[in-house]
Structure formats: C-alpha cells, structure tokens
Amino acid sequence: MEELNRKNPEQFRKSAKTPIVLVLDNVRSMNNVGSVFRTADAFLLQAVYLCGVTATPPHRDIQKTALGATETVSWKYFANASDSIQELKMDGFTIFAVEQVHNSIMLDKLNEPAEKIALVFGNEISGVEQQALDLCDGCIEIPQYGTKHSLNLAVSVGIVVWEIQKKR
DSSP, X not given: OTTTTOOOHHHHHHSOOEEEEEEEESOOOHHHHHHHXXXXXXXXXXXXXXXXXXXXXXXXXXXXHHTTGGGTSOEEEESSHHHHHHHHHHTTXXXXXXXXXXXXXXXXXXXXXXXXXXXXXXXXXXXXXXXXXXXXXXXXEOOOOSSOOOOOHHHHHHHHHHHHHHHO
C-alpha cells in the first residue's frame, strides 16, 4: 500500500475535497450504497447524501462493498431528496439528476461542469422522484447503444463521476 501512495483515513479527512456531492434518492440496494461510498472515496468527493429509504451506515451489507469508505467519506441523511437538493442549492451547487428524461444532456455532450456539482441518482426501478427532478438544474443521461436501457446504479455513478473529472 505504501508504494501506491494512498492516503490513510486521517489524511483523507484533512484533504481538500472534489466539490461533488452524490445524492442517493431511495436506493434500495445496500451493495450499491457501499459501492457509491467507495467511488466517493476514490475520487476524494465532498460527500454522499442518503435520502428516503436509502440505508445508512453502519450496516454489514453496506460495509461489504464500501470496504471502510464509510469511515472516510462524509455523509448525511435526509428524509427526502428534495430537502437535500434545497440545501445544496443554498450552498451554491448546480444540481443534475442522472436520469433518462426528455431534454436530458448526453454525458459526452456535457460542457465543462460547474465548480460545485451535486449528482442525484434514483431508485433502481423507478428512478429519481419527480419532486426532486423538478428542483434540479438539468438531467444527464449516459449514452447507451445496446438492447438494455439501464446500467447498475453503482456503475452509473462511476461513469458519471469519471467523465466529469476528465472535463475538469
């Protein structure tokens, strides 16, 4: 691990964070939640906001995929995604839902992103709730070319965060 030059948890907490917050709106799978924490840790993201029925740490099934990232990444719980979005807007974030909707922006066509971005990911079946969508500044869609029209939530998080990081 020393050769990889990885931060220890204390160094991580003291490091300047990438101004991206991931918002999970009613995500059912605790494995997805844990994977999102790992992605947030890997990219040194500011925080993960857990909303609605989304499980919160500590939980064995979250820890199984988070591998300790819940100990490094800041997180907060909200009763619903709309409350988290309103708080983020007050803090100067631009909010994008990652959702397949009319007038969404294809991820590869997204212009240089705003300095502070929040990305809202929804329930694995029903997506981001309409009330939360209505509060977003826009929607991002991941281009897909096969017969399936969706990706696993944790995979989607990794793709979107990586693409935004590349554009910075």
